[in-house]
Amino acid sequence: MSDPATRWPVTVTVGPYALLALLAGVTVAIKRSAGASPLADLVLCALLAAWMLGVFTLRPAWRERVPVMAVFFAVLILLTAILVVRDPWFGFFTPAGYIYAFRVLRWPWQPAGVAAVAMVAGTAQAYDVDKTTSVGLITYVAVMAANVIPMCGFAWFARRSAQQNDERKRALEEAREANRRLETTLTENAALHEQLLAQARLAGVHDERRRMAREIHDTLAQGLTGIITQLHAAEHAGDDPAEWRRHVEAATRLAGESLSEARRSVDALRPEPLRTARLGEALASVAGRWSALNEIPVQVTTTGTARPMRPEVEVALLRTAQEALTNVAKHARATRAGVTLSYMEHEVALDVRDDGVGFDPACLGDGGGDGPRTAHLGFGLIAMRQRIEGLSGTLQVESEPGAGTGISARVPAEWAEP
Helix, strand or coil: CCCHHHHCCHHHHCHHHHHHHHHHHHHHHHHHHCCCCCHHHHHHHHHHHHHHHHHHHCCHHHHHCHHHHHHHHHHHHHHHHHHHHHCHHHHHHHHHHHHHHHHHCCCCHHHHHHHHHHHHHHHHHCCCCCCCCHHHHHHHHHHHHHHHHHHHHHHHHHHHHHHHHHHHHHHHHHHHHHHHHHHHHHHHHHHHHHHHHHHHHHHHHHHHHHHHHHHHHHHHHHHHHHHHHHHHHHHCCCCCHHHHHHHHHHHHHHHHHHHHHHHHHHHHCCCHHHHHCCHHHHHHHHHHHHHHHHCCCEEEEEECCCCCECHHHHHHHHHHHHHHHHHHHHHHCCCCEEEEEEECCCEEEEEEEECCCCCCHHHHHCCCCCCHHHHHHHHHHHHHHHHHHCCCCEEEEEECCCCCEEEEEEEECCECCC
């Protein structure tokens, strides 16, 4: 808890003493001019000052103790009331009473304290009213009401304003906390997204390594094994030149075949159209050859700023376009087709559409549709989806009988270094 003294301005801690000293001086001047002794009034002022000094001013920690402050305020009002009854000008000390009432009393006792101060002020104001008559009594009650009602109303409005301020502070704090939690969540989501992308890339690398391992095992390793076998046989041919030559020629032939297989494997790492052109140009080349072969016009469109991407992304999109066009040629009975490549800020999209007979996508998973054609089409879509989702992308198919087909592939944009 912070030091309570730091929340009290000097005008509150020192002001009441200055006001009391001023009223004590006025009392001495008036009593001496009237030939009366001010001793009793000065004793009461000294008691009041000592009470404020000992219980409030010199004890800042006590200001947070509700019972102690309640006793302090009650004695303060009692001494002030005695002074007012003796000398009405002590009614000018009631502003100090209002300050203490609003500062040291807690709700719901605050209105009672404010009402007590207002009654002391009303008593001072109605000091000369004759309270023995009905008119005087009514006047006294009216003066009391004129003091008590407005001040209690002010206390209620002050309470409502304080509650509204507290609610606004809580709402602002809750909003700040919600923003902090949202920022934390967004940061965690971004890190998770990066982790998923990294895992997808790693899985793709592992898949490619396994494919290359199988390729090497099925071609190069077997070829090298055959070469070693033939060379060993040539060593054991002895003095038979014909047998030696036959084994050497077989080893030479196997070496040539293995070299061809090695070159083919290297070339297979990247499709031919992408070795000499960007993705948009490769798509145009593939679509042009497909159109000439199938006699179906196809329009290729590229939107956005073309930028180089990672090779696996370009290969996946090119293979997706090739598979989609193959399906159009085999199943769609279309009169035209379109391929659109869209470069966007955070993703790259490939859309392949046709005006063919279409199909019901629901039939792909239940064996429905038109038998082998629909089954083959389903296999092609599954292959495309696996390829795209392997790059953390999405593949969507929109089609219905008689309304053509549209295939949309989207992958996160990770630009390659130029």
